[in-house]
Amino acid sequence: MDLIKKQVYIAILLLLFFSEVKAHGSLSVRINEKTNEIYKSPKNATLYFERGYLYQQHREYKKAIKDYKKSEQLGLKNKLLYFRKSETYYKANKLNKALNTSEICLKYDPIDIKTYKLKGQILFKLKKYNKAKTAYKYVIENTTDLRPEDYITYSNIILAIDNKNYKSAIAALDLGLKKADANPITFQLKKLEYLKKSNQIKKVLIQYNTIIQSYKRKEFWYYEKAKYLLEIGDYENSNIALQQAKLAIKELKLKYLNVTAIKTLQTNINELDIKLNL
Numbered sequence: 331m332d333l334i335k336k337q338v339y340i341a342i343l344l345l346l347f348f349s350e351v352k353a354h355g356s357l358s359v360r361i362n363e364k365t366n367e368i369y370k371s372p373k374n375a376t377l378y379f380e381r382g383y384l385y386q387q388h389r390e391y392k393k394a395i396k397d398y399k400k401s402e403q404l405g406l407k408n409k410l411l412y413f414r415k416s417e418t419y420y421k422a423n424k425l426n427k428a429l430n431t432s433e434i435c436l437k438y439d440p441i442d443i444k445t446y447k448l449k450g451q452i453l454f455k456l457k458k459y460n461k462a463k464t465a466y467k468y469v470i471e472n473t474t475d476l477r478p479e480d481y482i483t484y485s486n487i488i489l490a491i492d493n494k495n496y497k498s499a500i501a502a503l504d505l506g507l508k509k510a511d512a513n514p515i516t517f518q519l520k521k522l523e524y525l526k527k528s529n530q531i532k533k534v535l536i537q538y539n540t541i542i543q544s545y546k547r548k549e550f551w552y553y554e555k556a557k558y559l560l561e562i563g564d565y566e567n568s569n570i571a572l573q574q575a576k577l578a579i580k581e582l583k584l585k586y587l588n589v590t591a592i593k594t595l596q597t598n599i600n601e602l603d604i605k606l607n608l
Contacts, residue, residue: 357388375404383414391422409438413445420452428452443473447480454483459490470502474509478516481506485520496528518544531562549578549592553599560606569606575599 364381371377382397398415412435419428432449436442450465466484470476485499503521510517518541525534538555542548552575559568576599579592586592 357384360384361388373404375401375406378404379406379411382418386414386418386421389421391418394418395422409435409442409445412438413442413448416445416452417448420448420455425452425456429456441472443469450487451483454487454490457490459487463487463491470505476506476509478506478510478514482516482520485524494528496524496530500524515541515545526558534558547578549575549582550595552578553595553602556602560602565606568602572599572602572606 361381361384364377364384368374368377368381378397378401382394382401385391385394385397395415395418398411398418401411412431416428416431416435419425419431429449429452432445432452435445436449439445446465447469450462450469453459453462453465456462463484466480466487469480470484473480481502485502488495488499488502500521503517503524507514507517507521518537522534522537522541525537535555535558538551538558542551542555545551552571556568556571556575559565559571575595579587579596579599582592
């Protein structure tokens with residue numbers, strides 16, 4: 331992993347960690363409050379269901395399942411209970427139980443998209459790829475507000491069935507790009523990855539150009555394009571892309587030039603420049 335990517339990754343992880351610590355502290359308080367309510371009303375099925383969800387969010391999956399079962403024993407039986415129960419089994423890696431519970435959920439609502447999505451994820455993890463594809467295809471065809479990772483999961487399922495079927499995998503990503511309001515970099519990077527793996531050189535270069543044109547900060551992508559061109563032996567165009575990366579850095583405001591990521595990028599550019607002129 332390049333140093334720039336590593337630094338961004340670490341920063342995101344730290345942000346997520348501190349957010350999670352804060353959230354988990356709040357959940358502990360709410361769990362205690364809900365436990366006190368249960369102590370006063372031990373036959374209330376809804377309270378067990380509510381605490382089960384708090385446990386689920388707190389990643390205490392055994393306790394969550396125990397509360398969901400207790401809620402069910404006390405008479406609460408509906409789609410949401412079975413969905414959350416299935417979801418918890420899935421997160422606890424009890425995949426067969428998760429799948430069976432998702433089927434119960436679908437009896438309450440046979441066309442529920444969220445349940446089909448969960449079922450598809452479970453089936454994918456169980457390596458039942460054809461069934462996972464069927465479930466996810468239903469989700470893709472019946473939802474307009476899917477997240478980028480949903481299309482990426484669908485493309486991963488396609489490749490799990492046939493690891494050379496990049497055409498269909500890329501088509502799934504293109505469908506996501508077509509439906510997306512914005513131009514998510516996650517789509518673009520995954521498409522770039524598939525084009526590289528399927529050795530579609532012309533399309534890889536088109537994809538680099540698409541990414542460069544789509545984002546204001548272009549210096550990193552010019553460098554990545556130059557690196558790829560060097561890998562395929564196109565020294566002339568690699569040098570052109572590298573000079574474009576240098577120019578893009580020169581056009582940055584002074585405050586960005588002292589950022590560690592930019593300094594690292596400049597070092598990488600200089601190293602690539604040396605390789606090109608050996």
